Amino acid sequence: MIVQIVSSYKLDNDELTVLREKLSLKEVDTITNIVDRSVIAGMIINLDGRVIDLSFKTQLKNLQKFVL
Amino acid sequence: MESLGIDIKLLIAQIINFGLFFYIFKKYLAKPFASFMSDEEKREKEKERMIEDLKKKEEELTVSQNKAKNLMKKELDIALKKVKEDAGRLKANLIVEAKKESQAIIVKGKKQIEVERAEMEREMKKKIVQLTGLVLERSFSSYLSSDMQKEVNKNVLKNLPKLS
Numbered sequence: 001m002i003v004q005i006v007s008s009y010k011l012d013n014d015e016l017t018v019l020r021e022k023l024s025l026k027e028v029d030t031i032t033n034i035v036d037r038s039v040i041a042g043m044i045i046n047l048d049g050r051v052i053d054l055s056f057k058t059q060l061k062n063l064q065k066f067v068l
Numbered sequence: 069m070e071s072l073g074i075d076i077k078l079l080i081a082q083i084i085n086f087g088l089f090f091y092i093f094k095k096y097l098a099k100p101f102a103s104f105m106s107d108e109e110k111r112e113k114e115k116e117r118m119i120e121d122l123k124k125k126e127e128e129l130t131v132s133q134n135k136a137k138n139l140m141k142k143e144l145d146i147a148l149k150k151v152k153e154d155a156g157r158l159k160a161n162l163i164v165e166a167k168k169e170s171q172a173i174i175v176k177g178k179k180q181i182e183v184e185r186a187e188m189e190r191e192m193k194k195k196i197v198q199l200t201g202l203v204l205e206r207s208f209s210s211y212l213s214s215d216m217q218k219e220v221n222k223n224v225l226k227n228l229p230k231l232s
Contacts, residue, residue, distance in 0.1 A: 040217075
């Protein structure tokens with residue numbers, strides 16, 4: 001399984017470990033970490049096409065939609 | 069008789085002459101003349117009668133013309149009155165219609181203004197929210213330090229449910 005993580009900075013090993021654990025990834029599964037400053041904080045997880053958006057940017061967008 | 073200067077023979081001759089003349093006149097001239105005179109008289113009477121008739125007819129015609137004129141005038145007056153009444157009703161209807169239309173235009177205009185104001189408010193709110201979002205995004209991008217970002221990520225990972 002290929003997992004793609006988009007974050008505002010490069011995640012360290014501890015964070016990646018926690019992530020592996022939370023996502024129940026196996027050793028053979030690879031994680032690709034893409035740095036994108038526009039995310040602000042948090043991360044976007046792409047799990048073989050299944051996207052879990054936990055970014056600060058998306059939270060702000062959702063807040064805007066809610067206010068409107 | 070002779071002493072009076074009357075000649076008997078001449079008198080007799082004149083009497084005979086007169087008698088002959090009277091006989092001939094009566095026999096051949098008096099009747100046609102009388103007939104002619106009678107015809108003339110009849111024609112004259114006929115003419116007078118015709119003139120009388122014409123006068124009567126003229127009078128009748130004048131009377132009937134006057135009646136027709138009066139009738140026409142009455143009908144014209146009635147028609148004029150009716151036209152005036154119709155015009156008055158039409159005018160009143162037009163005024164009512166115009167008032168209704170103007171009222172409808174005012175109501176429509178008010179509604180349009182309300183719609184446009186609501187649209188403007190919505191648009192303004194949208195712009196404000198977008199601008200606020202952009203400002204917040206820029207502010208967070210600029211002022212959120214690495215430690216803070218790490219802290220956020222830590223919380224995100226902490227709250228992320230374990231996927232099976």
